[in-house]
Amino acid sequence: MKIYISGLYSGTNPQPGIGIARSLRAAYPDATLVGVEYSNRCSGIHWADLDEMWLQRPWEELNLEVYAADIKEALDAGALWISGVDLEIMWLASVFPEGHKNLLTPSTAALKKISKPAVEAHKGLPVSIPPFVTTERSDWELHAFCRQHGWKVWLKGPYYEAVRTHGWDVFDRVRTLLSRAWSTERLFLQTHVTGYEESVCFSAYQGELIDSVYMRKRELTEEGKTWAGDVTEVPEEFTTPLRRIIKELNWTGGAELEMVRDMGGQLWLLECNPRFPAWIYGSTLAGHNLPALLVERATGVPARREVNVCEEFTRVVLEIPVRSQFPLPSLPEPYPGGIGHSMKHPSGTLALAERLHKLHVMESDGNGNGNGNGNGNGHHGRTNIAEAPVVPSSFIDDLKAYNFAEMETPSWLFLESTASELFKRAAGLASKLSTSTLTVTNAYSLKTNPDERLLRIARESGFLAEAISLLEVQKALQTGFRPDQVILNGPGKWWPEGLLPTSPIHAVFCDSIADLKRVVASMERKELQAKIVGVRLRTPTVGSRFGIPVDTPEALKKLVDAIELLPRECAFGVHFHMASSNIGVGQWWHLYESVLRWCRSIETLARRQIECLDVGGGWFPDDWQSDSGDQFAAAIARARNFLPFVKQIISEPGKAMAQPSMAVAMRLLEFEESSEEEVTEAVVDGSIAELPMHFFQPHRILRQDKQTGEWQTLKHGKTHLWGRLCMEHDVVASNVELPEGVRPGDVLVFCDAGAYDRSMSYVFGRG
Ligand SMILES: *Cc1c(COP(=O)(O)O)cnc(C)c1O
Numbered sequence: 001m002k003i004y005i006s007g008l009y010s011g012t013n014p015q016p017g018i019g020i021a022r023s024l025r026a027a028y029p030d031a032t033l034v035g036v037e038y039s040n041r042c043s044g045i046h047w048a049d050l051d052e053m054w055l056q057r058p059w060e061e062l063n064l065e066v067y068a069a070d071i072k073e074a075l076d077a078g079a080l081w082i083s084g085v086d087l088e089i090m091w092l093a094s095v096f097p098e099g100h101k102n103l104l105t106p107s108t109a110a111l112k113k114i115s116k117p118a119v120e121a122h123k124g125l126p127v128s129i130p131p132f133v134t135t136e137r138s139d140w141e142l143h144a145f146c147r148q149h150g151w152k153v154w155l156k157g158p159y160y161e162a163v164r165t166h167g168w169d170v171f172d173r174v175r176t177l178l179s180r181a182w183s184t185e186r187l188f189l190q191t192h193v194t195g196y197e198e199s200v201c202f203s204a205y206q207g208e209l210i211d212s213v214y215m216r217k218r219e220l221t222e223e224g225k226t227w228a229g230d231v232t233e234v235p236e237e238f239t240t241p242l243r244r245i246i247k248e249l250n251w252t253g254g255a256e257l258e259m260v261r262d263m264g265g266q267l268w269l270l271e272c273n274p275r276f277p278a279w280i281y282g283s284t285l286a287g288h289n290l291p292a293l294l295v296e297r298a299t300g301v302p303a304r305r306e307v308n309v310c311e312e313f314t315r316v317v318l319e320i321p322v323r324s325q326f327p328l329p330s331l332p333e334p335y336p337g338g339i340g341h342s343m344k345h346p347s348g349t350l351a352l353a354e355r356l357h358k359l360h361v362m363e364s365d366g367n368g369n370g371n372g373n374g375n376g377n378g379h380h381g382r383t384n385i386a387e388a389p390v391v392p393s394s395f396i397d398d399l400k401a402y403n404f405a406e407m408e409t410p411s412w413l414f415l416e417s418t419a420s421e422l423f424k425r426a427a428g429l430a431s432k433l434s435t436s437t438l439t440v441t442n443a444y445s446l447k448t449n450p451d452e453r454l455l456r457i458a459r460e461s462g463f464l465a466e467a468i469s470l471l472e473v474q475k476a477l478q479t480g481f482r483p484d485q486v487i488l489n490g491p492g493k494w495w496p497e498g499l500l501p502t503s504p505i506h507a508v509f510c511d512s513i514a515d516l517k518r519v520v521a522s523m524e525r526k527e528l529q530a531k532i533v534g535v536r537l538r539t540p541t542v543g544s545r546f547g548i549p550v551d552t553p554e555a556l557k558k559l560v561d562a563i564e565l566l567p568r569e570c571a572f573g574v575h576f577h578m579a580s581s582n583i584g585v586g587q588w589w590h591l592y593e594s595v596l597r598w599c600r601s602i603e604t605l606a607r608r609q610i611e612c613l614d615v616g617g618g619w620f621p622d623d624w625q626s627d628s629g630d631q632f633a634a635a636i637a638r639a640r641n642f643l644p645f646v647k648q649i650i651s652e653p654g655k656a657m658a659q660p661s662m663a664v665a666m667r668l669l670e671f672e673e674s675s676e677e678e679v680t681e682a683v684v685d686g687s688i689a690e691l692p693m694h695f696f697q698p699h700r701i702l703r704q705d706k707q708t709g710e711w712q713t714l715k716h717g718k719t720h721l722w723g724r725l726c727m728e729h730d731v732v733a734s735n736v737e738l739p740e741g742v743r744p745g746d747v748l749v750f751c752d753a754g755a756y757d758r759s760m761s762y763v764f765g766r767g
Contacts, residue, residue, distance in 0.1 A: 007084020150584020
């Protein structure tokens with residue numbers, strides 16, 4: 001009996017070859033085990049259970065035709081082949097489309113059905129698929145997906161490789177790296193599930209389940225790989241559908257279903273690997289020698305059974321002698337940078353990925369939006385399948401006011417009707433939600449964008465002005481707000497000295513106990529007058545440098561004692577602010593509820609009625625607008641529930657109003673045109689000095705067709721738009737497609753730049 005085993009890498013993120021060899025050796029002491037490797041750097045080639053070593057050229061150099069013929073010859077001569085490398089399994093499936101009775105790996109059709117992320121074959125199993133989205137969607141939608149899931153997301157490659165991307169800049173960078181590494185744009189973003197990791201591993205031959213085990217990870221490596229685990233029987237509710245699926249897929253070989261069990265006990269399927277896992281010898285120790293049972297089924301030669309079984313296994317690190325015929329190679333040249341384990345496997349899987357891609361072996365089906373039940377809308381085709389983001393029609397209407405031929409660039413464009421609509425809608429909502437006993441009011445945060453046109457629209461829409469400095473207060477007054485329409489907030493609000501209005505302002509919120517004492521003193525001296533004095537609470541559970549902490553008994557007592565000092569003739573209020581665009585929409589609502597509970601406690605302990613609840617901004621415009629008003633109405637009902645004395649609720653949208661209200665026009669300066677290849681680099685006259693939020697959010701980019709005058713949004717593509725500044729990180733857009741017919745000198749309009757892009761833009765590189 002001769003068995004070829006591949007996938008011998010044995011680092012901290014190991015391949016299963018060594019575990020398979022150990023298992024087979026235990027069951028077949030006399031079999032000839034042949035290790036297959038593509039690099040002499042894999043330490044597994046020195047493992048003593050392997051009788052022979054078939055060391056191949058690296059994948060990038062390997063003559064695949066000759067190699068395929070050699071493998072066929074070996075299989076025809078009666079040898080078996082168990083692969084431990086996903087990509088090799090895909091390649092073998094393409095080499096043997098009809099299968100081979102000695103090739104113990106699944107077919108292409110079966111592999112397609114377990115491909116990520118939707119894992120079509122999971123139906124019937126008691127598992128769900130975590131929500132996911134393909135990166136073929138527009139950046140605008142991908143950003144929305146991340147916000148929706150609180151940035152607890154993974155960017156995943158089509159085969160393996162998963163990187164946590166907790167911010168837009170990380171996402172953008174990792175996407176470029178992974179696409180390049182795996183030669184595909186078809187990556188996907190999937191939500192993170194918190195819980196315990198579990199696996200079902202099985203062995204099957206020609207559609208028959210032979211045996212299966214259940215493994216729970218009990219100790220993990222830093223990369224989250226198994227270091228110890230326990231192995232038990234697979235419950236019947238799992239094996240029944242599994243048996244059916246294996247039949248349907250006509251599965252041959254090992255496989256592992258990787259899952260997470262969340263706090264509620266729900267199982268989520270993360271991936272389905274078409275091979276035995278690296279911990280497979282742990283299963284053998286528990287009395288389930290899955291590789292041997294597979295060989296037994298394929299050959300009819302009985303496997304020797306384990307006698308001493310143990311349900312728990314752990315790993316150790318071993319030193320073993322190096323085979324004399326494969327002395328250690330010289331050290332590789334230092335590899336600069338690189339992420340993820342694709343760089344760490346010396347077996348050249350990346351090179352194989354590239355070759356398979358060219359051979360069209362790995363055209364994975366593009367699965368559309370994940371909705372938890374795996375109904376991907378498979379779309380095919382090699383041309384740009386990316387979707388263009390949609391912009392509101394008011395953007396296009398507003399752009400008609402500009403003459404782009406004459407325009408000096410870069411230039412800010414105010415989108416007047418877009419801005420008015422937004423403020424009008426907010427005003428409408430506030431008045432709809434107000435009752436005879438409770439007023440709902442908006443306040444516009446000046447710092448978000450102090451443009452006078454926005455301040456005028458805000459004032460005309462019944463907004464109060466929210467200021468974080470006395471200079472901002474002065475600006476509000478100069479643009480027509482009355483002092484009693486001003487809210488003062490933040491840690492540095494008394495700067496610069498001497499600019500306090502002489503008549504009462506609407507509200508002031510204290511950022512610390514020291515600030516509160518200063519407010520009390522200032523009010524006693526009759527310098528500061530305000531209708532409402534309140535405190536800003538430091539958000540419990542979500543880290544923040546602002547506000548007064550409440551989450552220890554001592555801190556709470558300090559706050560309660562300080563509230564005693566506040567003048568009785570003022571109404572008392574509470575403010576909290578945490579950007580939902582950072583922490584995620586779901587978590588924001590969770591936080592809101594939690595803050596209401598804290599308010600209730602403060603009200604009781606301080607014996608001071610909370611009459612005003614002031615809720616900060618931080619809403620991404622689309623998240624704010626996607627609410628028809630029902631959620632806000634529910635939020636107000638919640639507030640009334642917890643705070644029976646509340647008379648005014650203030651909402652402070654900043655960027656939700658301002659961000660869509662401006663765009664930046666830039667001109668393409670130059671790029672190299674080529675008839676075959678998509679342009680990969682183009683220089684524009686704008687820069688991150690005009691678009692400083694580039695690192696945090698995508699911008700939808702418009703371009704006007706010269707013939708039709710129609711505006712179109714740029715799709716995802718291969719072009720990087722470099723800014724004009726001589727700085728490495730001055731990239732105003734990565735991965736966009738320049739539409740056909742663009743020329744240097746054409747104008748691109750970067751939308752969604754009306755909030756911090758505008759207010760935090762700086763003068764740089766202008767002499
Ligand atoms: C900045 C700020 C806002 C507005 O935040 P956005 O992120 O622009 O929506 C609202 N309230 C306070 C107290 C702020 O400091």
